[in-house]
Amino acid sequence: MTDTATAEPLALDNTYARLPGEFHARATPTAVSAPRLLRLNRPLAEQLGLDAQALESPAGVEILAGNRVPEGAEPLAMAYAGHQFGNFAPTLGDGRAVLLGEITDRHGARRDIQLKGAGPTPFSSRGDGRAALGPVIREYVVSEGMAGLGIPTTRALAMVTTGESVFRMRAEPGGVLTRVAASHVRVGTFEYFARRGNQDAVRALADYVIERHYPHVADAANPYLALLEEVAEHTADLIAQWLLVGFIHGVMNTDNVSIAGETLDYGPCAFMDAYNPATVYSSIDQGGRYAYNQQPAIGQWNLARFAECLVPLLADDKQEAITQAEAVLERYIERFETTYHDGLAAKIGLQERREGDADLVYDLLECMTEQGADFTLTFRRLADLGADADERDQAVQTLFNDPAGFDRWAARWRERLAAETRDDATRRAAMRAVNPAYIPRNHRIQQAIDAAEAGDYQPLDELLTVVASPFDDHPELADYARPPKPDEVVQRTFCGT
Numbered sequence: 001m002t003d004t005a006t007a008e009p010l011a012l013d014n015t016y017a018r019l020p021g022e023f024h025a026r027a028t029p030t031a032v033s034a035p036r037l038l039r040l041n042r043p044l045a046e047q048l049g050l051d052a053q054a055l056e057s058p059a060g061v062e063i064l065a066g067n068r069v070p071e072g073a074e075p076l077a078m079a080y081a082g083h084q085f086g087n088f089a090p091t092l093g094d095g096r097a098v099l100l101g102e103i104t105d106r107h108g109a110r111r112d113i114q115l116k117g118a119g120p121t122p123f124s125s126r127g128d129g130r131a132a133l134g135p136v137i138r139e140y141v142v143s144e145g146m147a148g149l150g151i152p153t154t155r156a157l158a159m160v161t162t163g164e165s166v167f168r169m170r171a172e173p174g175g176v177l178t179r180v181a182a183s184h185v186r187v188g189t190f191e192y193f194a195r196r197g198n199q200d201a202v203r204a205l206a207d208y209v210i211e212r213h214y215p216h217v218a219d220a221a222n223p224y225l226a227l228l229e230e231v232a233e234h235t236a237d238l239i240a241q242w243l244l245v246g247f248i249h250g251v252m253n254t255d256n257v258s259i260a261g262e263t264l265d266y267g268p269c270a271f272m273d274a275y276n277p278a279t280v281y282s283s284i285d286q287g288g289r290y291a292y293n294q295q296p297a298i299g300q301w302n303l304a305r306f307a308e309c310l311v312p313l314l315a316d317d318k319q320e321a322i323t324q325a326e327a328v329l330e331r332y333i334e335r336f337e338t339t340y341h342d343g344l345a346a347k348i349g350l351q352e353r354r355e356g357d358a359d360l361v362y363d364l365l366e367c368m369t370e371q372g373a374d375f376t377l378t379f380r381r382l383a384d385l386g387a388d389a390d391e392r393d394q395a396v397q398t399l400f401n402d403p404a405g406f407d408r409w410a411a412r413w414r415e416r417l418a419a420e421t422r423d424d425a426t427r428r429a430a431m432r433a434v435n436p437a438y439i440p441r442n443h444r445i446q447q448a449i450d451a452a453e454a455g456d457y458q459p460l461d462e463l464l465t466v467v468a469s470p471f472d473d474h475p476e477l478a479d480y481a482r483p484p485k486p487d488e489v490v491q492r493t494f495c496g497t
Contacts, residue, residue, distance in 0.1 A: 116131055
């Protein structure tokens, strides 16, 4: 057994700190008065090769709260810029996050360890650098829910209450989130240097990203073009996966776009209940720029900003470089559509692609929009239906305001299923494997936050249980699959800054 009294709970390295000083600013976490571990993600700690018992010890909690800097850490705030709602902000940077350093997990991958809400940094401007407990819980739940769905994401290792209040619209309990990421390099990191005309820094950053994330492209004929292609493909796949589970990021600014292809920064995000492609949850997205159905196009727009940063590295001739970049952006659309359409076909149980399949699934989505059907439950319950109509149809019919609309579609669907070679049981199992029963529903997150702020953590633990294994049935917690009642609907979410 590990001696938690003497073991270092978190021994780190920090390769980003070895980049030139213009890439970051030194930032030491600010101590809090009464840190208390709210939750440690033990399964993640195991994956990372960390000693959970040591992290739960007083010494470990001191690190997770920012009261003690662990061995090997070189805490810093990363510099980056970003297009926010289409407008360029030349200097953003980590204003309430401190990168402690990196560990190498059990698979040999390097992973960032970052504290969010650990106090002011040189990029905080007039902010306090702190986080309220509510947004900390939201990011913990949603990022772990995303991981449970099998979608690339940053992860939450721990959340700590600080014993102090932060002041937003009201006084709220403070918290610190320990976030794990493949890295925190963003499109906005490249923009920070490119917009300053610092091509040496852009090249150094690109070389760092290639070495850390895409080492297989180092020997390509044009490594920087290959890097753009990799980031475009990862982004296309990621956004397609978001749409397939009804996720809305909320703020797809370029400073929130991970170069590693992970879902990054869970602020005003949410999973849809009733399907409507124009859904917006963010309180600040008044024009719907980042609505559910706008995310694929915004992904391309953000990649165009990344491409602009790399143009001087792609070819000596600028027009040739632009032509190369434009071709990658076109292939992004093709990649997204392929991933998305394949995913939609799988959601309705189609293994073999046939003409008319896209129309079939889009007709279902249109009917769901018109009839106010819940996105997650429609597909999940569809998975339980047989190839012939029976009493189980009612479970899906009740989700539609006019069940006759679903019945007409289901007749066409069953006709199409008859052309499949898989047997019915295999098809249903495959559908259940891609259609979750549980998502981190907005009203449940808010209920968990409200209860936790009052000292009741049972709703939080129950929610974490179901979103960690969302494709499994949890009979004792079946109510967590239920859509919100009218008085439970949460229409808007906030970034928590």
